[in-house]
Amino acid sequence: MASLISGYEYDIFISYRQKDNKGDMWISEFVEALKVELESTFKEDISIYFDINPHDGLLETHDVDASLKDKLKCLIFIPIISQTYCDSKSFAWQHEFVAFNKIAKEDQFGRDIKLVGGNVASRILPVKINDLDPDDKTLLENEIGGVLRSIEFIYKSAGVNRPLRANEDHPQDNLNKTYYRDQINKVANAVKEIITALRKHDQNEGEVRKDIVITRPEAPKNPITKIIIASSLVLILILLGYFLIPKLARPKEQLEKSIAVLPFRNDSSSDSTTYFINGLMEEILNNLQRIKNFRVLSRTSTEQFRGDTKTSIPEIAKKLDVNYVVEGSGQKYGNKFVLRVQLLAGDKEKHIWGESFDQEIHDVSDIIKVQSQIAQSIALELKAAMSPEAKRLISQISTPNLTAYDFCLRGNEEFRKLDFLKPTFKKSAKATRDLFEKALVYDSTYGEAYLGLAKIYFSIHYLKDFLSKDRMDSALILVNKALLFNDKLDEAYALKGDCLEEKGLKDQAVREYEKALRINPNCWQAYSSLGDYYSKTGDYVQIIDNYQHAASLNHGPERPGILSTLAMIYSSTGFQERAEYYNLNAFKLSGDSVMYFTYLGMFEYFQANYDKSREYCEKILSVDSTNLVANIFLGLIYSLDGHFAKSIELLKKSLAIFKTNGMDYPGIGISLYIGYDYWKIGNRKESEFYFEQEIENCKNRINSGRFSDYELSFTHLTYVGIYAIRGEKSKAYNELKIYVKNQNFNLGNVNSIKNDPSFNNLRNEPEFKQIVTDIEAKYQAEHERVRKWLEEQGKL
Helix, strand or coil, X not given: CCCCCCCCCEEEEEECXXXXXXXXXXXXXXXXXXXXXXXXXXXXXXXXXXXXXXCXXXXXXXXXXXXXXXXXXXXXXXXXXXXXXXXXXXXXXXXXXXXXXXXXXXXXXXCEEECCCCCEEECECCXXXXXXXXXXXXXXXXXXXXXXXXXXXXXXXXXXXXXXXXXXXXXHHCCCCCCHHHHHHHHHHHHHHHHHHHHCCCCCCCCCCCCCCCCCCCCCCCCCCHHHHHHHHHHHHHCCCCCCCCCCCCCCCCCCCEEEECCCEECCCCHHHHHHHHHHHHHHHHHHHXXXXXXXXXXXXXXXXXXXXXXXXHHHHHHHCCCEEEEEEEEEECCEEEEEEEEEECCCCEEEEEEEEEEECCCHHHHHHHHHHHHHHHHHHCCCCCCHHXXXXXXXXXXXXXXXXXXXXXXXXXXXXCCCCCCCHHHHHHHHHHHHHHHHHHCCCCHHHHHHHHHHHHHHHCCCCCCXXXXXXXXXXXXXXXHHHCCCCXXXXXXHHHHHHHCCXXXXXXXXXXXXXXXXXXXXXXXHHHHHHHHCCCCHHHHHHHXXXXXXXXXXXXXXXXXXXXXXXXXXXXXXXHHHHHHHHHXXXXXXXXXXXXXXXXXXXXXXXXXXXXXXXXXXXXXXXXXXXXXXXXXXXXXHHCCHHHHHHHHHXXXXXXXXXXXXXXXXXXXXXXXXXXXXXXXXXXXXXXXXXXXXXXXXXXXXXXXXXXXXXXXXXXXXXXXXXXXXXXXXXXXXXXXXXXXXXXXXXXXXXXXXXXXXXXXCCHHHHHHHXXXXXXXXXXXXXXXXXXXXXXXX
């Protein structure tokens, strides 16, 4: 079977020591399991070279290199790394591993390639079945020229170091907490990422055309972050003219003391201490963020460079838009850790400061003092003023109990790995929660552990009880406990603000966000949440101002969502070129063509370019039939065109998608338009059913107490549509007057009220025409206010 890419013999080459496949035939079973997983991952067949009897038939008189040369011309090389594989004299090492490493470096792609999302991966994809001796690990890393990044199939318990089996007798006893099926899936997904990147290798990396091929997007990692969830809800609610659009802008000013802290490398012999090294790095980053004169990027901004040995410091600095880079490495052995940290000038990779720490751990203060010293040394080197309060904060000991501290570090590490959309999310969240609870067993006054639990509960319950007055109470109780024991936790204030905002206590939420920023002026989550708050007041300048700060501090996986939100802001305020610019940049970062076309479809809809919007929506649904926004917008367009049966089908499908996604409250307006469609085809009974359903939705929304007057004004607009269709004009105008009290209107509001078919019974009346004129005038005034502000900021 040929490779997917012309010129290559195989897609995958499996390299292993024959002795590792004796007995239970572990490697043979692994290959068969991988083949099955690849069949469900790729549309095409993936070719694998796997020699069940490695190097059989090759005699001393044969040219080994020539015999293997064609077989090694593959896209991905998977070595099965064992206690015996790293033998420089073995056949697999000499003639397969080393040979492929050389071949791959010299072929058209290179060994290390850039993935669609911007990260870098090696075409050598190690599968590790044993923990390695330090010498073997050194041999391996010297050959690949960097830190070993492998997918592990290791079963570990007391005195045990063996391959993980497909059917374990006691899986719960595995200290690695990994499952064979999950690890097989990880290998297949990694193969897909690499092959996708190789296929795109020859494509033009310039501007993305609007006729690009659209592909089904993969589910985003950990979408419970505020910006991702806010963005998804915004897309749903926008179609009613109900905007919850946060904002941001790309700042042109370059702060002199802008810093990115790269993920620290774990030089320990075991990956089991990675959580500790990551904890050191994160606390050093947090300390730097508390220094007011610094602009310090979020941790997620630099995670893309973990294990990246190919991208230079100047390239990283340019990509992240910073002037300085901090990098480090560390090891932990028993009650001792060694840490090496250096500060580099981003433009020339010039060494500015560096120091090594060899620290015995007797209590938590031994760890804190090293983290504090590093932040103060960097501040001193960059001549940044540090307030007495900042010095106190970075030297503060969070808990005197070393065991509690360790459990909290482990909990934070696992929380970062949670994927909300995975079927295993609840199980993983429970295991993470257990770690924080264990920390509290050793110190019941540990604020950070309560904060960890609060984050878990917020994540689990976000989509539940959307209109309940008890919404987020469990998370709020926990975060209040965190602040009771430590009132200097900026992340706790930001999360408390999110909890209060979800309960409709918006003004209180704002005060919490401001507290977070007083402690940590680099808290991007607080700026993002403030942008979300102002989106619910209709103040577009404030939306942009706060999201501008969020964007300047976050270059991580949340950034495409921030840029997409900015794109929507610009479109809604009438700056279409800037909207397309930010939408395109979001796509370049995420590679999510579905989201890219989704926003294009919305831009066109709000400009009343319905044919073009239909084109984009149909393109989206051709590859993602469950895309909520495309179903809603296409349904509305069909209704405008008089294709009422098709509109009903799509809008009912949208209601079903809400339920499938676990949302117990649909966006307002969908039932209204289903009712309108039934009204037009003469089915008054069904029409009234959906009108009453919509009225109930609106009442629940009003009674929940969660929404601002600005938000609720769009609920009143829904009433206008129902009353207008029924011919109850007096009621319709009363509701319309409430809606018009809004001071700020956007382009979508204007074209909606001008073209929405539910208003047809009012459209030709002088009173309605005057209201449309007033709304247009208010939109033009807001457009002009935003334009002037952008000019003052140097953005136009």
